[in-house]
Amino acid sequence: MTALDVRELAKSFGGLRVTANVNLAVAPGERRLIIGPNGAGKTTLFNLITGELTPDAGSVHLFGRDITGIASRRRPHLGLARTYQIITLFPRDTLLQNVVLALLGLSRLRWNPLLPLGSQRHLRELARAALARVGLEAIAERPLSETSYGERRRVEIAMALAQNPRVLLLDEPFAGLSTDERRDVQRLLASIPREVTIVMIEHDMDVALEFAERITLLHFGEVIVEGTRAEVVKDPRTREVYLGA
Amino acid sequence: MRARTAAAIALAALVSLPLWVANPYYVNIASQVLIYAIFALGLNVLVGYAGLVSLGHAGLFGLATYTVAWLVASGTGQLAAAVAALAMAVAMSAVFALLALRATGIGFLMITLALGQIVWGIAYRWISLTNGDNGINLGTRPMPFGIPLASASNFYVFTVIAFLLALAAMAVFVRSPLGASLRGARDQPRRMTALGYNVWLIRFLGFLFSGFWTGVAGLLFGYYHQFVSPQVLHLTASAEVLLMVISGGTGTLLGPIAGAALVVAMKTVASAYIERWNLVLGAIFVAIIVLMPEGLVPGSVRLWRWAWRWLLASPASAAGQRP
Amino acid sequence: MNLWVLLAINSVSFGGLLFLLSAGFSLIFGLMRIPNLTHGSFFMLGAYIGVTLLGLGLDFWSAALLSALAIAAIGGAIERLLLRRLQGQELAQVLLTLGLSFMIADLCLMRWGGDPLSLDAPPALAQRVAILSFQFPVYRLAMVLVAVAVAAGLWLMLERTRLGAMIRAGVDDAPMARVMGIRVSRLFTTVFCLGAGLAGFAGVIGGPILSVYPGLDGDMLPLALIVVILGGTGSLLGSLVGSFVIAFLYNFGQAKLQELSYIILFLPMLLVLVLRPQGLFGRKAP
Numbered sequence: 001m002t003a004l005d006v007r008e009l010a011k012s013f014g015g016l017r018v019t020a021n022v023n024l025a026v027a028p029g030e031r032r033l034i035i036g037p038n039g040a041g042k043t044t045l046f047n048l049i050t051g052e053l054t055p056d057a058g059s060v061h062l063f064g065r066d067i068t069g070i071a072s073r074r075r076p077h078l079g080l081a082r083t084y085q086i087i088t089l090f091p092r093d094t095l096l097q098n099v100v101l102a103l104l105g106l107s108r109l110r111w112n113p114l115l116p117l118g119s120q121r122h123l124r125e126l127a128r129a130a131l132a133r134v135g136l137e138a139i140a141e142r143p144l145s146e147t148s149y150g151e152r153r154r155v156e157i158a159m160a161l162a163q164n165p166r167v168l169l170l171d172e173p174f175a176g177l178s179t180d181e182r183r184d185v186q187r188l189l190a191s192i193p194r195e196v197t198i199v200m201i202e203h204d205m206d207v208a209l210e211f212a213e214r215i216t217l218l219h220f221g222e223v224i225v226e227g228t229r230a231e232v233v234k235d236p237r238t239r240e241v242y243l244g245a
Numbered sequence: 246m247r248a249r250t251a252a253a254i255a256l257a258a259l260v261s262l263p264l265w266v267a268n269p270y271y272v273n274i275a276s277q278v279l280i281y282a283i284f285a286l287g288l289n290v291l292v293g294y295a296g297l298v299s300l301g302h303a304g305l306f307g308l309a310t311y312t313v314a315w316l317v318a319s320g321t322g323q324l325a326a327a328v329a330a331l332a333m334a335v336a337m338s339a340v341f342a343l344l345a346l347r348a349t350g351i352g353f354l355m356i357t358l359a360l361g362q363i364v365w366g367i368a369y370r371w372i373s374l375t376n377g378d379n380g381i382n383l384g385t386r387p388m389p390f391g392i393p394l395a396s397a398s399n400f401y402v403f404t405v406i407a408f409l410l411a412l413a414a415m416a417v418f419v420r421s422p423l424g425a426s427l428r429g430a431r432d433q434p435r436r437m438t439a440l441g442y443n444v445w446l447i448r449f450l451g452f453l454f455s456g457f458w459t460g461v462a463g464l465l466f467g468y469y470h471q472f473v474s475p476q477v478l479h480l481t482a483s484a485e486v487l488l489m490v491i492s493g494g495t496g497t498l499l500g501p502i503a504g505a506a507l508v509v510a511m512k513t514v515a516s517a518y519i520e521r522w523n524l525v526l527g528a529i530f531v532a533i534i535v536l537m538p539e540g541l542v543p544g545s546v547r548l549w550r551w552a553w554r555w556l557l558a559s560p561a562s563a564a565g566q567r568p
Numbered sequence: 569m570n571l572w573v574l575l576a577i578n579s580v581s582f583g584g585l586l587f588l589l590s591a592g593f594s595l596i597f598g599l600m601r602i603p604n605l606t607h608g609s610f611f612m613l614g615a616y617i618g619v620t621l622l623g624l625g626l627d628f629w630s631a632a633l634l635s636a637l638a639i640a641a642i643g644g645a646i647e648r649l650l651l652r653r654l655q656g657q658e659l660a661q662v663l664l665t666l667g668l669s670f671m672i673a674d675l676c677l678m679r680w681g682g683d684p685l686s687l688d689a690p691p692a693l694a695q696r697v698a699i700l701s702f703q704f705p706v707y708r709l710a711m712v713l714v715a716v717a718v719a720a721g722l723w724l725m726l727e728r729t730r731l732g733a734m735i736r737a738g739v740d741d742a743p744m745a746r747v748m749g750i751r752v753s754r755l756f757t758t759v760f761c762l763g764a765g766l767a768g769f770a771g772v773i774g775g776p777i778l779s780v781y782p783g784l785d786g787d788m789l790p791l792a793l794i795v796v797i798l799g800g801t802g803s804l805l806g807s808l809v810g811s812f813v814i815a816f817l818y819n820f821g822q823a824k825l826q827e828l829s830y831i832i833l834f835l836p837m838l839l840v841l842v843l844r845p846q847g848l849f850g851r852k853a854p
Binding site for chain 2: 654662668671673834
């Protein structure tokens with residue numbers, strides 16, 4: 001059974017075809033990398049998988065279950081988590097509060113209008129553990145606005161991991177990071193256990209190639225090449241796409 | 246601890262007001278401040294905590310007033326009338342929410358404006374139902390537990406109790422998970438959806454909560470004046486309460502209360518010296534909006550920030566809560 | 569039958585008036601993406617100024633034009649001094665226009681008092697003409713002609729002049745227009761002036777049939793709102809068609825279903841807002 005299965009997915013905006021019959025099958029525990037030049041439709045593909053965009057045709061399956069018709073707000077409950085290219089967290093909250101919100105999203109507690117959230121110790125402890133996983137426990141009480149970009153990226157990943165996803169979508173997690181920060185995130189990603197299947201979009205080839213087991217190359221919304229890292233790197237079509245015909 | 250003692254003193258002063266203010270005129274003003282404070286708190290659930298600016302809330306406010314007035318005038322018991330009025334307010338909030346939550350920002354503003362206008366139009370034109378411009382007389386104030394509310398001080402105590410209940414409810418809501426979800430939906434709706442939250446439903450429930458307390462304020466208003474007319478539902482009234490919320494600061498619980506006190510005080514003082522209250526209202530509105538470059542929502546008014554920061558030393562943030 | 573014909577005439581002429589009011593509102597909404605809640609005030613203030621000018625001895629049409637210019641100037645000042653400071657913050661701009669409407673309403677009350685004032689039609693037009701077997705008030709026919717003339721003028725401006733092309737570009741995509749070198753800020757001021765001026769002009773034109781009174785602004789603004797929301801923002805044709813539809817609904821509603829007239833009027837607007845809020849405001853709701 002595949003972890004994430006995308007079949008004949010298509011999406012157009014007016015006359016512009018952004019996703020053209022994309023097929024993708026990611027095995028459980030796999031580390032899949034999606035690459036392609038700007039405008040290839042990578043983030044659009046993620047948006048279709050998470051349900052933020054509705055496809056014109058095709059289907060998305062999560063561990064065998066067809067989730068194409070399921071609202072995007074329900075998909076995290078089914079084990080699908082994602083991060084964004086542009087970090088959009090809650091700047092006036094502390095790191096801890098940010099992670100608590102992530103934990104709350106999957107809990108029935110989120111509808112409770114009576115209990116004080118601050119008193120939910122188990123949530124705070126889980127949040128602390130999540131921040132420890134990404135090495136940020138020491139600054140858990142710091143407001144997000146007072147952290148560096150790299151730290152925020154790690155918080156974002158902590159929030160995604162806190163929801164115990166089965167499939168994790170990472171959209172350019174290395175964008176905008178310094179060399180040191182990049183190394184931190186790299187190590188973090190390497191430490192994620194195989195229970196979590198990871199699909200990553202990335203531009204930075206150095207870090208990305210190290211991470212990837214299988215690579216899918218997108219261009220103009222279509223899958224051009226797909227295979228193991230070695231295969232894709234050697235394939236002449238890859239050079240064509242990046243350097244022009 | 247500064248904030249705690251300040252709060253305790255304020256509370257004691259508030260509750261004991263009739264003891265040290267002899268003139269019923271001022272006691273009545275205090276009652277009005279509290280009624281509008283409840284109204285402003287109710288609106289602030291949407292404006293401050295949900296990030297949705299409504300220009301139709303006077304419609305909900307006035308609906309409660311008209312409901313209780315109509316029922317009492319036609320012979321219904323006070324308690325039943327009050328319950329019905331609140332039920333109507335919540336029911337209409339649901340209708341408002343179903344329609345207005347199709348949009349956010351200006352779309353939301355315009356839909357609530359249109360809805361408020363429709364309710365006003367009904368009150369104004371459907372004369373056989375509402376008596377139009379002539380309004381409806383409530384007769385007497387209720388007598389909870391047999392205690393008459395005719396005197397200024399008795400009514401004031403009744404209002405204070407309602408106000409404290411409202412304030413407590415607000416505090417509980419704001420600190421609750423649902424309150425945190427609402428604020429999260431205000432700040433990053435897309436992210437919240439990606440985290441598994443139902444943003445629409447969260448906002449819907451927020452609207453109902455807001456509508457309930459708006460209805461409470463409308464109810465008290467009806468008891469206070471013992472009269473209701475379409476003016477209560479007018480766009481001007483919606484703008485007035487919005488001004489209260491904005492001028493006091495949307496990010497805190499005390500902000501709307503301060504705003505209500507400010508606007509009621511100005512209205513009372515202004516109408517003693519100046520005939521034209523609307524001019525002043527409009528001018529303050531314009532001034533505040535122009536002087537708030539960081540935007541309306543959710544930021545608290547910069548002018549107040551330093552004052553609040555000193556006074557409050559945020560017991561909220563001590564408990565790990567967001568503003 | 570007589571009643572229906574009369575209602576029809578009144579509706580057509582009222583439709584012309586509404587067009588004069590809403591065309592400017594529509595352009596402002598389409599270009600600047602804000603519902604200008606001061607628009608009703610512009611209408612009313614224009615009418616009041618018209619009354620004063622007529623009282624000073626000016627003839628009707630001069631008063632109308634002068635009033636239009638005065639309101640246009642006021643509109644320009646508002647845009648340049650206040651609205652521009654809030655560039656990009658549409659919500660704040662809308663609330664600003666609301667606050668201004670309160671101020672203008674009260675200032676009018678202070679200056680002209682609380683009693684309704686009459687604004688007389690030009691004597692040449694203040695009579696009736698017999699067509700078929702009905703007596704038509706000439707002024708009402710004149711109103712329609714004026715509206716048609718203004719509509720034609722606006723259409724020519726939008727379709728044939730550079731300014732018009734810039735406006736249409738701005739309505740389509742303001743940021744893109746800016747990138748292409750169009751001075752969008754200046755365009756905003758121009759259009760706001762134009763819209764305000766049209767509203768002021770409409771106030772005087774409408775004077776003979778509506779008279780001038782406190783609350784006129786509150787009566788006219790919702791109508792402009794409804795017309796533009798039904799007809800589409802930034803669309804001249806939409807304003808034209810919408811104006812006549814609403815005028816008919818308004819007059820027939822008043823005559824036949826007095827008590828529900830407000831609901832009849834607002835319901836279509838509400839439906840459009842609810843069913844197509846995104847398309848209307850050009851923005852995706854999150």
